[in-house]
Amino acid sequence: MTQMNEPLLRVEDLTMMYGDRVGCKDVSFELRPGEVLGIVGESGSGKSTLLRSISAQQEPTNGTVEYQTRIDGVRDVYQMSEAQRRLLMRTDWAFVHQNPRDGLRMNVSAGANIGERLMAIGDRHYGNIRNNADSWLGKVEIASERLDDLPSTFSGGMQQRLQIARNLVTSPRLVFMDEPTGGLDVSVQARLLDLLRGLVHDLNLAVIIVTHDLAVARLLSHRLMVMQQGKVIEHGLTDQVLDDPQHPYTQLLVSSILQN
Amino acid sequence: MSEMLHAQNVAKSFTLHTQGSVTIPVFEGVEFMLSAGECIALTGESGSGKSTFMRMLYANYTCSQGSIKVLHDGDWLDITTASPHSILEIRKRTLGYVSQFLRVIPRVPTLDIVAEPLVALGTDRKTATDKARDLLTRLRIPERLWQLSPLTFSGGEQQRVNIARGFIADYPIMLLDEPTASLDVQNRATVLALIEEAKSRGAAIAGIFHDHETRDAVCTGSFDVTSFKVGAND
Numbered sequence: 001m002t003q004m005n006e007p008l009l010r011v012e013d014l015t016m017m018y019g020d021r022v023g024c025k026d027v028s029f030e031l032r033p034g035e036v037l038g039i040v041g042e043s044g045s046g047k048s049t050l051l052r053s054i055s056a057q058q059e060p061t062n063g064t065v066e067y068q069t070r071i072d073g074v075r076d077v078y079q080m081s082e083a084q085r086r087l088l089m090r091t092d093w094a095f096v097h098q099n100p101r102d103g104l105r106m107n108v109s110a111g112a113n114i115g116e117r118l119m120a121i122g123d124r125h126y127g128n129i130r131n132n133a134d135s136w137l138g139k140v141e142i143a144s145e146r147l148d149d150l151p152s153t154f155s156g157g158m159q160q161r162l163q164i165a166r167n168l169v170t171s172p173r174l175v176f177m178d179e180p181t182g183g184l185d186v187s188v189q190a191r192l193l194d195l196l197r198g199l200v201h202d203l204n205l206a207v208i209i210v211t212h213d214l215a216v217a218r219l220l221s222h223r224l225m226v227m228q229q230g231k232v233i234e235h236g237l238t239d240q241v242l243d244d245p246q247h248p249y250t251q252l253l254v255s256s257i258l259q260n
Numbered sequence: 261m262s263e264m265l266h267a268q269n270v271a272k273s274f275t276l277h278t279q280g281s282v283t284i285p286v287f288e289g290v291e292f293m294l295s296a297g298e299c300i301a302l303t304g305e306s307g308s309g310k311s312t313f314m315r316m317l318y319a320n321y322t323c324s325q326g327s328i329k330v331l332h333d334g335d336w337l338d339i340t341t342a343s344p345h346s347i348l349e350i351r352k353r354t355l356g357y358v359s360q361f362l363r364v365i366p367r368v369p370t371l372d373i374v375a376e377p378l379v380a381l382g383t384d385r386k387t388a389t390d391k392a393r394d395l396l397t398r399l400r401i402p403e404r405l406w407q408l409s410p411l412t413f414s415g416g417e418q419q420r421v422n423i424a425r426g427f428i429a430d431y432p433i434m435l436l437d438e439p440t441a442s443l444d445v446q447n448r449a450t451v452l453a454l455i456e457e458a459k460s461r462g463a464a465i466a467g468i469f470h471d472h473e474t475r476d477a478v479c480t481g482s483f484d485v486t487s488f489k490v491g492a493n494d
Contacts, residue, residue, distance in 0.1 A: 032345065190366035197365060201380075219365055223344045237319065237344040244321040248277030255278055 006068060008033050008174060008206050009054070014063035016046075016053045022230035023049035027063070029225065029235065033173060034204040038221030038238060040214060040253070046230035047210040048178055054208065055095055055176045056085050067174070090120050094167035098179035100159035104151050104166065110137065111147040113166045121170055136165040140195060157188035161195065168199065177209040181216055193219055214257055218242055226250045263331070264433050264464035265294040265317065270326035270340075272309075272316060273490075285490035286312060290326065292483060294433065299455060299465040301479040304486040310468045313485050314435050317466065318357045319347045330354060330433065352380055356431030358439050362410055362418045370396070370413075371406045374424045381429055388428070395424035398450050416442045427454050434458060436467035440474050452477050 007030035016023035024046035031037055039047045052058040054065055056077045065077045070092060077085060089095075097103040104113055114133035115123075123129055134144055140161035142154075151159050160180065167175065180196070181189040197220060200207055211217050217224055217238065224241045226234040226249065234247040245251045270290040275283045286309050294300060302310045315321040317328060319339040329336045332354045339347055351357070356377075364373050371392050378388035396406060399420040405413065410421040419442050426434070436455070440448045455478045458465060466483075469475045475482070 035345070187366075194365045194367050218363070222348055237347055239320050240322060240344075243315070244274075246275075246322070248281075251277045 005032065007031060008068050010064075010066040010074075011054055012064045012066075014050065014053055014065065015061050016049050016058065017061040022046070024053065024227070024230045027225075027232055029232075031174075031206050031208065033206050034200075035223070036200060036205075036207040036209065036221045038217035038224045039208065039210045039227060040212065040217050040224060041227035042212065042253070045227040047212075047227055049230070050227070051176055051178055051208065051210050055093065056089060057095075070173075087121075090117060091170050092172050092174065094170070094172040094175045096160075096163055096167055096175060096177040096180050098182040100151070100156070100163040103163040104159060106150065106152050108150070109148045110142070110151055110154070110162055113151060113162060114169050117166055117170050132169060133165075136169050137162075139168075139199070140165045141191070155188075157184050157192065160184060160188075160192060164192075164196070164199070168203070168205075171203070172205070174206045174208075177207060179211055180209065181211070181213065189216075196220060214242060214254065226253065262296045263293060264296055265292075265328070265330050265466075266336075267292040267317070267328045268326055270316065270328060271324045272312065272321065273324050287485070287488045288325075288490050290485075290488040292317075294464040294466055296432070296462045296464050297459055298480040299459055299467060299478050301475045301482040302466060302468050303475075303482050303484050308486045308489065310485050311437055314357075314437055314466065314468060318351070318355060318435055320357075352377075354432050356426055356429060356434045358422055358426035358434070358436045360419070360422075360437050360441065362422050364410065366411050367409050369407045370401065370410045370421055373410060374421060374428055377425060377429045391428055392424065395428055396421075398454075399424055400447060400450070416444070416447070419443065420447060423451055423454070427458065430458075430461060430463070432463060434463050434465045436465065436469075438468050438470055441470055448474065 009031040012028045014027040015025050027050055039050065041047050053060040059078055066074050067077050069075050069088065095103065111130060111133040114136050115129040118129050118132060134147055137144060137147060142158055142161060151162055154162060181192055184192065193216065199205065209220060221238050223236065224238040225232050226241065226247065228249045234241055234245065234250045241250060242254055245254050267290055271288040273283050273285040275281060302313060304310050312321060316323055323340045327338045328340050329338050330350055332350045337346060337350060339350065371389060374392035374396060375388040378391060379385055401417060401420055410418050413421065423439055440451050443451065452474065455465065
């Protein structure tokens with residue numbers, strides 16, 4: 001129980017500058033196991049920059065990103081060796097891109113896409129890998145007979161579910177998602193949201209999800225950070241931020257949603 | 261009777277930044293207490309802020325001033341200053357809320373939506389599902405609908421799904437926002453029975469009820485929010 005309350009990730013004073021231009025500035029927060037943090041804000045507000053800087057894809061200008069590793073305790077991800085960081089990124093972390101083509105290898109089969117992450121962490125038994133890949137296809141609701149098909153023959157929604165399977169097969173504890181429901185039509189989005197919420201709960205995943213869709217943020221995230229011009233201007237319980245926003249920009253954002 | 265919730269000197273105002281930063285004062289100096297086994301009706305005319313006050317009790321709205329303390333696992337926690345993490349824990353185990361709106365992910369079966377709060381508490385899925393079946397049966401949701409998403413249901417059916425979900429876990433404190441609003445006589449009787457059962461197991465309940473009959477049938481007291489409206493005592 002005490003371990004549950006220890007943060008899995010601690011971000012402090014994170015700043016990313018592009019020359020004189022601010023990508024994101026002075027961002028600090030903690031994330032616990034099983035907790036889903038939504039980051040919202042309009043295009044260009046620094047959401048994706050922040051996500052890249054936290055997920056070790058782009059070294060920030062200033063600030064620290066500390067992660068509770070399985071073996072070595074709390075480590076600053078930018079102080080690790082390149083090899084340690086790579087291992088972390090392909091085992092304990094996962095990254096779900098908006099465009100599944102950025103997260104999948106389009107010229108190998110669906111099964112190989114899932115199996116590849118397992119092989120990267122040392123699994124060599126072909127039968128195990130194939131069975132594991134097959135079981136993950138099932139979890140993301142893709143029929144077994146598609147195991148040997150190329151992702152390019154899949155619909156957009158299926159590709160996105162395959163990307164999720166590929167990411168989750170190594171049992172990561174922290175998942176980064178950049179607009180995971182972005183390019184999908186509404187019915188496909190609902191199915192993906194349902195799936196994601198189930199997986200987050202069942203696997204006790206910590207998730208940082210960037211989205212411009214406030215309805216998605218409401219349904220998936222426990223806490224919400226609102227960004228404007230690179231800064232976090234409001235941060236709190238999701239329904240409180242959306243139903244009783246305090247900052248002028250959050251009020252504008254919330255009042256701009258079409259009612260349904 | 262043991263005290264479960266205590267609001268002290270609570271004030272609330274809204275500042276509308278998108279509309280010339282006008283500030284709308286709503287409440288000031290609110291004192292409110294809720295004890296185990298009682299059901300207090302929040303009263304006041306339409307637009308007087310009953311739902312606003314209830315949302316403050318659920319920490320869905322912030323308070324501008326004052327404290328709202330809730331007895332959670334034997335400790336008093338102030339939800340106006342608690343971390344998001346603590347508030348979610350309080351809502352999971354202590355504070356139940358039946359709102360007028362059903363907000364769910366499309367496609368999830370009704371049975372799962374109703375069972376979810378119990379599953380979240382760690383109850384095994386079978387027990388939770390069995391209890392969900394009981395409640396849906398009592399609330400006369402036909403079994404053929406249980407595997408469908410409630411988003412396709414009528415307003416009254418959605419309301420009953422909301423009630424089933426709100427009553428499945430034995431929350432020590434319950435907030436009910438118009439639980440009988442769009443229900444027929446039979447279903448209203450069921451909801452009244454559910455409220456009575458919650459009272460007798462010791463739940464502390466605050467509710468907004470649109471009709472006198474319901475209020476008279478289940479409430480042990482009332483609380484007029486208009487007396488704490490800003491300017492009410494000028």
